[in-house]
Amino acid sequence: MSKTLYVGNLPWAVTDDQLQNVFSPYVDVVTARVITDRETGRSRGFGFVEVATDDVDPIIRTLNGTSLGGREISVNEAKDRQMRM
Numbered sequence: 001m002s003k004t005l006y007v008g009n010l011p012w013a014v015t016d017d018q019l020q021n022v023f024s025p026y027v028d029v030v031t032a033r034v035i036t037d038r039e040t041g042r043s044r045g046f047g048f049v050e051v052a053t054d055d056v057d058p059i060i061r062t063l064n065g066t067s068l069g070g071r072e073i074s075v076n077e078a079k080d081r082q083m084r085m
Helices: 016-023 057-063
Strands: 003-008 029-036 043-051 074-077
Touching: 016 029, 016 043, 016 057, 057 074
Parallel strands: none
Antiparallel strands: 003 043, 003 074, 029 043
């Protein structure tokens, strides 16, 4: 099983690879993706990290509030997407 984590307050210059490198010492990372604006291609300041475990509480406690590129990141379990009508 796997879980997806939401990572907020990312520095604008963070890449997918850099985001993965932040999490990889603590957990097996399946994917890491910084969300970008469709029109400009610039980071929107948040991303998602899919990890190969169901027990994400220790990861959240370890990384939430840590500094990345001078910004304090927020790490939470991602909420399920709901269909829009």
